[in-house]
Structures are given as structure tokens and as C-alpha cells.
Amino acid sequence: MRVGELARRAGVTVRALRYYEKAGLVVPTRLPNGYREYGPGAVRQVQQIRELMGLGLSVEETRPFVECLASGQGSGDECPASMAAYRQAIDEFSERITRLVRWRGALVAHLEAAARRAMPTAAAVDGAYDAVACAVEPETHLTPPGDDGAARRLVGLRLPAVTLPATDGSRVELVALGAGRTVLYVYPLTGRPGVDLPDGWDTIPGARGCTAEACGFRDHHEELREAGAAHVYGLSSQSGDYQQELVDRLRLPFTMLADPGFVVRDALGLPTFDAGGMTLYRRITMIVTDGLIEHVFYPVFPPDQHAGQVLDWLHAHPWSQR
Structure with missing residues (x-):
């Protein structure tokens, strides 16, 4: 299928497809006339990328899942590399949450300290x-x-x-x-x-x-x-x-x-x-x-x-x- 049809079926823009292609995630073949031709599995690959990005993964972090689909698996997370990518992403999110909670607590402490400075301090x-x-x-x-x-x-x-x-x-x-x-x-x-x-x-x-x-x-x-x-x-x-x-x-x-x-x-x-x-x-x-x-x-x-x-x-x- 051509790029326009793929974009329509996968629900993305042509610009997004160009970006995925540049990243080496969705690779078309070149026809003699120079046009790009995408295989039937490209729709599922693009949908997999969008699904994972919706869960907070970056484009690059979707690579193991796309490669798993390209290898013939029915789902992008059936391969060991995909499971490892899940775990790594979860660990990174956990660390990010810990930092955010710590920063939030520090900001609240600053807010409270500022409020107390405006109050009398007598016993x-x-x-x-x-x-x-x-x-x-x-x-x-x-x-x-x-x-x-x-x-x-x-x-x-x-x-x-x-x-x-x-x-x-x-x-x-x-x-x-x-x-x-x-x-x-x-x-x-x-x-x-x-x-x-x-x-x-x-x-x-x-x-x-x-x-x-x-x-x-x-x-x-x-x-x-x-x-x-x-x-x-x-x-x-x-x-x-x-x-x-x-x-x-x-x-x-x-x-x-x-x-x-x-x-x-x-x-x-x-x-x-x-x-x-x-x-x-x-x-x-x-x-x-x-x-x-x-x-x-x-x-x-x-x-x-x-x-x-x-x-x-x-x-x-x-x-x-x-």
C-alpha cells in the first residue's frame, strides 16, 4: 500500500509515517518509479507505535515491539525483548514518580514555611x-x-x-x-x-x-x-x-x-x-x-x-x- 493509504488505515499523519520511517521502525520497499510501498503488516506496526506512545513510551522505546511484530509474532509484546522493555519503562516511571513526589513535598514545605513566616510565632x-x-x-x-x-x-x-x-x-x-x-x-x-x-x-x-x-x-x-x-x-x-x-x-x-x-x-x-x-x-x-x-x-x-x-x-x- 502507498503512504496515504497506510496513514488513513493506521489513523496517523503522513508526517508521522515519515518520522517512523526515518527512525527505522516502519521500512517500505522502493518501487522502480521511486514510490514507497508498505507491506500488509505496516498497519499493525504503526498502530503498535501509537498505542505504546499513548502509554508514555518514546518512539525509540517502541522498537522491540515493532521488531517483534516484524518477526511474525501475533502481538508485539510476545518477545523477550518486549517484556524487558515493559520492565524498564515501569522502573523509569517509578523513579520519575518518586522524584515528583519528593519535589512536590519540598514545594509544599516551602509554601508552609512562607505561610508561617506571615503568622505570629509566640508560644x-x-x-x-x-x-x-x-x-x-x-x-x-x-x-x-x-x-x-x-x-x-x-x-x-x-x-x-x-x-x-x-x-x-x-x-x-x-x-x-x-x-x-x-x-x-x-x-x-x-x-x-x-x-x-x-x-x-x-x-x-x-x-x-x-x-x-x-x-x-x-x-x-x-x-x-x-x-x-x-x-x-x-x-x-x-x-x-x-x-x-x-x-x-x-x-x-x-x-x-x-x-x-x-x-x-x-x-x-x-x-x-x-x-x-x-x-x-x-x-x-x-x-x-x-x-x-x-x-x-x-x-x-x-x-x-x-x-x-x-x-x-x-x-x-x-x-x-x-
């Missing part, structure tokens, strides 16, 4: 700001989350063999939390000064109140320890930068764990929801004893009183009597 004002950060609307103004049954099968399960980054700089192995009890509370998302929450956040049942919940675990931390909790951890899908900001701003005495890949959800089937184009954890708290989930709080409501609920349960089920 009294700082204390007042802390009180406002920990405040939550009265229970009557919040929509209680319903019990969808997502937590009923968790009791008795062992925590998965995954390792998560922590705000203290360590990496915490969930299967190696140690003897005794651990309070692991999972929350959706904490806001930051100067950063908007997802649209409709306040109307989502069980979404609002994460910062107030963290303040509750902070204020009851010593009591929780005295009641038999060897460790207290908060866990969300937010990045470590977001969690570190919360730890610093609220002066939390416990460690936060970051699970942006939802590996704990995938292992245990923890409930999530979508908001503002993001997938987030639903609020749930697990009492873990020697690596096994002994008790689950779900749904959690109201969030600002939840640490007290956990404390009451620990008092009612003392470890020393087990």
Missing part, C-alpha cells in the same frame, strides 16, 4: 494553633460511617510479612512488632496548612477527623502504654513527607507508617474508598497481640474520641489476665 499562638488543628466538628455535625462488614473476618488473622517506611526513619516489619499488644490505627488522610482537602471531604461518612484522631492518640499515649499497649502506630496511604509534617506539627509521640502501595490492604482486605481521584483507607483500628489481630474497631466514630474507646477496651481486657 501562646502556637498553642492556640495546635488546639484548632485538633478540633473536630461536634458528633451531631458529622455523618457516621456505616458498617459494611469489611472487618468481620480480620480477627484471628496474622499481620502480613510486609515492611513499611516509618516517620522515625526506620522500616517496620509488621510480622515482627514484638511480643505484647500493638495498637495499629488506620486512617484515610490528614490535611496540611495551605493544602486543600478533596472536594466534598466533609460530606463523606467517616472521612473527616483524622487530625483530631491523631491528637487523641497523642493525648492518651501514656495511658495506652500503661494499659498494656507496647506500641502505637498510625498507618495511611499518604507519603512519608505528609506523615512527618503531621508528627512535627502535632508533636506526636508515636510513629506513623506509610503504605502508598496499599500492600496491607491487599494482604488483609482492608476497606478503602475513593475521594478526589484518590483511593484512601477507611478508618479502622486493630489490636494486634503477638502478631495476630485480637480485636478490631470498625467503623470508628467519632474520631476525636476513638483513642479513649481503645483505652477503655484495653482496661476491660487486661493483658496480664490472659
Whole structure:
């Protein structure tokens, strides 16, 4: 077929075809009259190039797939070189995402620092700001989350063999939390000064109140320890930068764990929801004893009183009597 017909059938411009030809990806034969003649497989090759470019690959990165088709394979990703190209592209995207998240976190930190320079820095004002950060609307103004049954099968399960980054700089192995009890509370998302929450956040049942919940675990931390909790951890899908900001701003005495890949959800089937184009954890708290989930709080409501609920349960089920 001639170049015009190929362009029409493949859904591209003649200029694009010239570019692919120059790159050596689509190679026509030359007729005696000088015209280019493309073989029947050229349409699929061009479509493969466009498909992969739509997934973020460069023209050059499509070469193994085009060559795979040219070798007679029915699909461009059936060859080992194509599989390797997939892996390399995924690794490069992962590295790019990590850099973007780091740069975004740095920009947010600069924004917050600029905002704070414009605020009074007296200790009294700082204390007042802390009180406002920990405040939550009265229970009557919040929509209680319903019990969808997502937590009923968790009791008795062992925590998965995954390792998560922590705000203290360590990496915490969930299967190696140690003897005794651990309070692991999972929350959706904490806001930051100067950063908007997802649209409709306040109307989502069980979404609002994460910062107030963290303040509750902070204020009851010593009591929780005295009641038999060897460790207290908060866990969300937010990045470590977001969690570190919360730890610093609220002066939390416990460690936060970051699970942006939802590996704990995938292992245990923890409930999530979508908001503002993001997938987030639903609020749930697990009492873990020697690596096994002994008790689950779900749904959690109201969030600002939840640490007290956990404390009451620990008092009612003392470890020393087990």
C-alpha cells in the first residue's frame, strides 16, 4: 500500500509515517518509479507505535515491539525483548514518580514555611494553633460511617510479612512488632496548612477527623502504654513527607507508617474508598497481640474520641489476665 493509504488505515499523519520511517521502525520497499510501498503488516506496526506512545513510551522505546511484530509474532509484546522493555519503562516511571513526589513535598514545605513566616510565632499562638488543628466538628455535625462488614473476618488473622517506611526513619516489619499488644490505627488522610482537602471531604461518612484522631492518640499515649499497649502506630496511604509534617506539627509521640502501595490492604482486605481521584483507607483500628489481630474497631466514630474507646477496651481486657 502507498503512504496515504497506510496513514488513513493506521489513523496517523503522513508526517508521522515519515518520522517512523526515518527512525527505522516502519521500512517500505522502493518501487522502480521511486514510490514507497508498505507491506500488509505496516498497519499493525504503526498502530503498535501509537498505542505504546499513548502509554508514555518514546518512539525509540517502541522498537522491540515493532521488531517483534516484524518477526511474525501475533502481538508485539510476545518477545523477550518486549517484556524487558515493559520492565524498564515501569522502573523509569517509578523513579520519575518518586522524584515528583519528593519535589512536590519540598514545594509544599516551602509554601508552609512562607505561610508561617506571615503568622505570629509566640508560644501562646502556637498553642492556640495546635488546639484548632485538633478540633473536630461536634458528633451531631458529622455523618457516621456505616458498617459494611469489611472487618468481620480480620480477627484471628496474622499481620502480613510486609515492611513499611516509618516517620522515625526506620522500616517496620509488621510480622515482627514484638511480643505484647500493638495498637495499629488506620486512617484515610490528614490535611496540611495551605493544602486543600478533596472536594466534598466533609460530606463523606467517616472521612473527616483524622487530625483530631491523631491528637487523641497523642493525648492518651501514656495511658495506652500503661494499659498494656507496647506500641502505637498510625498507618495511611499518604507519603512519608505528609506523615512527618503531621508528627512535627502535632508533636506526636508515636510513629506513623506509610503504605502508598496499599500492600496491607491487599494482604488483609482492608476497606478503602475513593475521594478526589484518590483511593484512601477507611478508618479502622486493630489490636494486634503477638502478631495476630485480637480485636478490631470498625467503623470508628467519632474520631476525636476513638483513642479513649481503645483505652477503655484495653482496661476491660487486661493483658496480664490472659
